[in-house]
Amino acid sequence: MGRADGEDKAALSPGGEDTADLSPDDSPWSDSAWSEDDDDDEVRPRSPTHPIDFLLSADGLSMLPPQASLSFEDSGEGSGSDADSDGLEEEDDAAAEESDSSEDEVAPRNTVGNVPLQWYKDEEHIGYDISARKIKKRDREGRIDSFLSSKDNDDDWLKIWDDYNAEEVKITKEEAKIISRMMKGKTPHANVDPYPDYVDWFEYADKGHPLSNAPEPKRRFVPSKWEQKKVVKLVRAIRKGWIKFDKPKDEPNYYLLWGDDTDTADNKRQGLSYIPAPKPNLPGHEESYNPSVEYIPTQEEIDNYQLMYEEDRPKFIPRRFESLRSVPAYEKALREGFDRCLDLYLCPRTRKKRINIDPESLKPKLPSKKDLRPYPRTCYLEFKGHGGPVTSLSVEATGQWIASGSSDGTIRVWEVETGRCLKVFNVGADVHHISWNPSPERPILAAIVGRDLLLLNAEVGDEETQVRTKELLHVGEPTPEDDGNSSCQPNNSSTYLIQCVLKYLIMLQVIRNQL
Structure with missing residues (x-):
């Protein structure tokens, strides 16, 4: 045109x-x-x-x-x-x-929605496209590559990384100028004035006069009569004490009794810091009103305590009471509380630096399961012989023998390296638990069968060891003079099944508790 x-x-x-x-x-x-x-x-x-x-x-x-x-x-x-x-x-x-308005209207490639990208931190993808295909993550270039690229390409500073779509986007210089202005707190476009001058679109013919030329009334220059009466009424009420004003209360001055007052300016200049007092030791088992027997000293031990120096003596001698109501008052309670207060008041405090070591770092590093293949994925050895499920296993102290108990009423002794069954014990009932003697010099098996405890001679080791074991487990033939409750009888020509051991142990425990 x-x-x-x-x-x-x-x-x-x-x-x-x-x-x-x-x-x-x-x-x-x-x-x-x-x-x-x-x-x-x-x-x-x-x-x-x-x-x-x-x-x-x-x-x-x-x-x-x-x-x-x-x-x-x-x-x-x-x-x-x-x-x-x-x-x-x-x-x-x-x-x-x-x-670029058409580019702004294009939907984003990632269609996961407005969710945090932190959810995909440990995944190999960052989301899904419009076809429900996974969008693989792209590795960003390192700092060295970015530095070299900025030296070779002058427009490299216009590239930004889009975390949402995992791609690198290059902006124009106009967009960079807009971003720079917005970061400085300015309007995006330079030709926009956010504070334009006010233009009065209305004009009046008589600009020299206000809208109303009426004279001011007299009441605007004379004091109010009713306000004066209100003030006189308030003054009279204050003088007669009808209106009382709240006086500010004195706030109590709190301070630390057993510590440094670090809030004062003098202490801050001197660099003093608060060190908490050490906590008293918690009571142990010996301070219980009904401790175990091993914590109660004998009269001989109590006499030896009196011969020791005062600082070496134990501060508390354990005693036993039938109930908590029968415990008397502690006679040293006031003395120990007073000593505690003296320590808090007079003893200086120092900080001891402790080395914090992660307990996990002290554990030995175990090899990976991949390095132990074919173990434990491949079966190395099978022990076949029991007719029922195995209920208990126990390995001998030397690691050469293993004992197994089953619900078929048998106990078997196996050799670990070859899998050979050395001995079979028919106990006639389900075996609940089985265990070897911790001492390898006495190869004895302890088994719980029903309500009985059986001690068995495994008959392993050399001849001298077997002889000593037989002598240890030897039980004589019962006589009519013996107690009729005794049921200890040999069950095999080479092995004696001792069924009365558990009864004797219970009797000994009852006698010990009575003492």
């Missing part, structure tokens, strides 16, 4: 601002409206590319038809030829292609 001869025309922006009031520097056709980048040879205007729909002429303000709208990029002459219209359409298409 060209200019008509003899008419002084000016374009209006879509916002309604008249370009005729702009300064020469702000005009779209001025030299300052054009910018030339250092990296590009192309010169681009700063002026907007919005079409102009209004025209200001000598006849007044008129609206242009949509097909005849003006544009700041329209520099041709004529009144609407086909060539000009084709050129305008090509320029509009080019501007639409250069605009």
Whole structure:
């Protein structure tokens, strides 16, 4: 759309601002409206590319038809030829292609939604695309590669990393300028004034006078009569004590009794710090009102305590009481409390630095299971012989023999290396538990069968060891003079099943408790 001869025309922006009031520097056709980048040879205007729909002429303000709208990029002459219209359409298409508004409308590639990316921290993907396929993570380039890339490419500083889509995005210089202005607290665009000057659109013919020229009333210059009466009434009530004012209460002055007052300025300048007092030792088993027998000293031990120095004597001698109600008052309670207060008041405190060691670091590092293959994935040896499920296992102290008890009423002794069954004991009932003697010099098996405890000679080892074991477990034949409750009888020619041991142990425990 060209200019008509003899008419002084000016374009209006879509916002309604008249370009005729702009300064020469702000005009779209001025030299300052054009910018030339250092990296590009192309010169681009700063002026907007919005079409102009209004025209200001000598006849007044008129609206242009949509097909005849003006544009700041329209520099041709004529009144609407086909060539000009084709050129305008090509320029509009080019501007639409250069605009990144279409990129903003594209949905993100990652469709996981507004969820924290921390959820995918330990995963190999960061989300799913629109086809429900996993989006693999991409490794970011290291600092060395980033430094070398910045030296080789001048536009490398325009690259940013998109954590949401796991890809590197390159922004334009205009976007970088917008980001820089926003970081400085400015508006994104430099041509936007957030605080424009106020324009008063209303004018009055009599600007020298207010809206109302009525004179001020007398009541605005005379003290209020009712306010004076109210003040006199309040003064009379205060004098007679009807109205009392709350006096500020004195706050109590708290201070630390057994520690340093670190809140004062003097202590802060001296660098004093509060050191907490050590806690008293907690009571042990010997201070129980009914401790175990091993904690109760004998009379001989109590006499030996009296011969020791006072600082070496035990501060407390354990005693036993039938119930907690029969425990008397502690005679040294006041003395120990007083000594504790003296220690807190008089003894200086120092900090002892302790080395914090992780207990896990002290454990030996075990090899990985991968290094132990084919063990334990491959079965090395099988022990076959029991007719029922095995209920208990026990390994001999030397590791050469293993004993097993089963619900079929048998106890078997095996050799670990070969899997050979050396001995079979028929006990006639389910075996609940079995255990070897911790001493390898006495290969004796202890088994719980039903309600009985059996001691068995495993008959392993050399001849001398077997002889000593037989002598240890030897039980004579019962006689009529013996107690009829005794049920200890040999069950095998070479092995004696001792069934009365458990009964004797119970009797000994009862006698010990009575003492």
